Amino acid sequence: MMRKALSIFRLAFMERSAYRVNFILEISGGILSILIVVFLWLAVYRSSGRAELGGYSLAEMITYLLGGGLINSFLLTTAENPETSQAIQDGALSNMLIQPITPYWVWLLRDLAAKAFFGTIGLAGYAIVSLFLSERLIFLFDPLRLILFGVALAAAVVLQFLTFESLNLLAFWVENTYGFRFTLRVIMEVAGGAIIPLSFFPGQLQTVFALLPFPYLVYFPMRIYLNKIEFAEILPELVRAAAWMAGLTGLNVILWKRGLRRYTSMGD
Amino acid sequence: MGRYARLFTLLCKLSLMRQMAYRPHFFLMVFGKVIRMVLLLLFFQAVFLKVDRLGQWTFDQVLLLFATFHLVDYIMSITFQRNLSYGLPALIQSGNLDSRIILPIHPLFMASLENIDMMDFISFIPCLGLLIYALHRLGFAFTWLQAVMYGLLIANALVFLFAVVLIIATISFWTTRSTGLARVFDDLTRVGRYPLDIFEGFWKFFFIYVLPLALISQMPSQALLGALSSGFLFYALACSVLLAVIAVRFWRTGLKNYSSTSS
Secondary structure: OHHHHHHHHHHHHOOOOOOOHHHHHHHHHHHHHHHHHHHHHHHHHHHHEEEEEOOOEEEHHHHHHHHHHHHHHHHHOOOOHHHHHHHHHHHHHHEEEHHOOHHHHHHHHHHHHHHHHHHHHHHHHHHHHHHHHHOOOOOOOHHHHHHHHHHHHHHHHHHHHHHOOOOOHHHOOOOOEEEHHHHHHHHHHHHOOOOOOOOOHHHHHHHHHHOOHHHOOOOOHHHHOOOOHHHHHHHHHHHHHHHHHHHHHHHHHHHHHHHHOOOOOOOO | OOHHHHHHHHHHHHHHHHHHOOOHHHHHHHHHHHHHHHHHHHHHHHHHHHEEEOOOOOOHHHHHEEEEEEEEHHHHOOOOHHHHHHHHHHHHHHOOOOHHHOOOOOOHHHHOOOOOOOHHHHHHHHHHHHHHHHHHHOOOOOOOHHHHHHHHHHHHHHHHHHHHHHHHHHHHHHOOOOOHHHHHHHHHHHHOOOOOOHHHHHHHHHHHHHHHHHHOOOOHHHHHHOOOOHHHHHHHHHHHHHHHHHHHHHHHHHHHHOOOOOO
8 A cells, every 4th residue: 555655656746847847937936926925025014114013023924924935835726636626527537446546545645746746846946035035034943843833734735635625526516626726725825824924814804714724724834933822722723723634534535425426427 | 900809709709608618617716816806905904904105105006006907917817818828839839820820810819819718807897896996095086187198008018918928928939838937927917916115226126127017007006196207108108119019020930930730
């Protein structure tokens, strides 16, 4: 099982590396967008004449924007796993069903491979940008916090997969799932805190965002990184994230099982 | 000219039929696009909860800039942007451009308007609403002349963007793949959403004189607010005309170079 999983992961990673030049350009685009927002906030801090806004110093803000942008652009928005709905729609699923591994696992592994690929390249791009902004960045050295940050990041990756996969599985019932994914992505970017820390939004909006799983995607890991959340609060938050994961896994299982019962595939 | 207008109407109808084939998807996409704009607005509001001005710009003025940017951006994405940035390279790569060139119309017409994005057309309506709201907040304090300049500069911005997008797309006659570059430009144009006051020194100079993204939404907004000097007005017009001439020439060279290789 492990060997199978590894080879699927390796293949997907290699597939992604095939179009390098285009990727480098697309990544430059992603980094550019983050930099533009950094410029915006530099101006906001300048205009305000204050050292701290919404509880964030300028250095914390820039670190948040770069870190959050990195997580969002390279781990979350690049991998929505459209292969799932495509396979269900065009019937490629039939072929996958007779293979000795459940398609669901193949999709999960391919999604993780895509995230690993984009994440690695994103980190490289981020390193270049950091060189220019190093004086304004905050680095985390506390090992315990680093581990917790890693755990939160892993939770974000899985949560994102589960959320989008449940929309992809709707392909058993609807003809096109892109509209769902697009809308969710738009909401996820803001409600997840990828654009600014959620504490900048008016109180009522913050309450609404807190009811969704999205704050665990960017806001939560970045708060751990920036020391904006006490150790005592981290564990309960992780438990809540785990509860979301369990719930979404349940939903995925139901959709997958019911969907398979409905699934028909026509040959040509 | 009448023939092109009829053809354009037909292309709109065809696109609407094609995109409406999946009706729930169509409306979901429109919903998503409107939500995106609302959320971006919330973002600006969140910024202005902390400051009263961004450089010289007040919230109402930024609102005008934001609405203007999206107005231009929508007109571009409804019409030529995706056709040129992503459609044309695909046509060149597959050799399907042949069937477009032999039509008895200008090849650039088909290459830039074949698919009209009706989803963006519907999402464009709330954007107009936002513009009117921004103008209302500013008390409609502008003269007729300023309004005419605003319209003229929006048209000018579209010419500029068309030229840049065409130049990037034309590169694919040689490389068959220029979508990465198109994406970088897409990301760069977002600079137009913010007042240029956020940049200082080199970057400000860069976005005015080297890659004049200032003329997408900043200059039209300034014209409406009565804050644009006539020097900049002529500069903006000259920039777009010059770039358009270069782009069309480049396109012609590219088309001559087209070898129509397909599978």
